[in-house]
Amino acid sequence: MDQRDLEYFHRLLSHMLEDAKQKGDSTIEELTDSNELFADPADRATAESDRSFTLRIRDRERRLIRKIQSALQRIEDGTYGVCEECGEDIGVARLKARPVTRLCINCKSKQEEDEHLRSE
Numbered sequence: 001m002d003q004r005d006l007e008y009f010h011r012l013l014s015h016m017l018e019d020a021k022q023k024g025d026s027t028i029e030e031l032t033d034s035n036e037l038f039a040d041p042a043d044r045a046t047a048e049s050d051r052s053f054t055l056r057i058r059d060r061e062r063r064l065i066r067k068i069q070s071a072l073q074r075i076e077d078g079t080y081g082v083c084e085e086c087g088e089d090i091g092v093a094r095l096k097a098r099p100v101t102r103l104c105i106n107c108k109s110k111q112e113e114d115e116h117l118r119s120e
Contacts (some may be wrong), residue, residue, distance in 0.1 A: 001081045005092060010075050013099055017068045024061045067100040083107050 038044040074080035081090050085107035094105050103111065 001089065001092070006075055006080065009080065009095060009099055010072065013068050013072050013075070016099065017065065017072070020061050020065045020068065024058060024065070064100070071100045085111075 038047060071080060081092075081095060082088070083090055083104035084102045086104060088104055088106075090101060090104045094101060101108070
């Protein structure tokens with residue numbers, strides 16, 4: 001991967017990180033603003049369901065932030081774009097589709113196949 005590609009992915013990942021952090025902050029604000037009391041148990045159940053859903057989204061955002069930070073660190077280390085499984089270069093098209101990926105398409109396909117076989 002050339003320097004221009006690395007700069008592109010660094011900018012892309014930095015923007016993704018900012019977006020994820022902003023979404024996380026707004027999620028926290030939503031949770032702290034929703035301290036309402038409900039007289040109707042159905043309304044309370046709906047609110048709890050919504051809160052649970054929001055917390056699951058927040059957890060996914062938190063994990064994405066860690067993956068983005070890891071990808072940025074790999075750019076700094078010079079290992080970004082190299083498959084952690086086989087050591088081959090990860091295609092630029094795959095990185096554009098999934099900038100935080102650690103595996104080339106062949107190794108990822110094999111991993112998913114193995115997971116599918118284990119779940120049967």
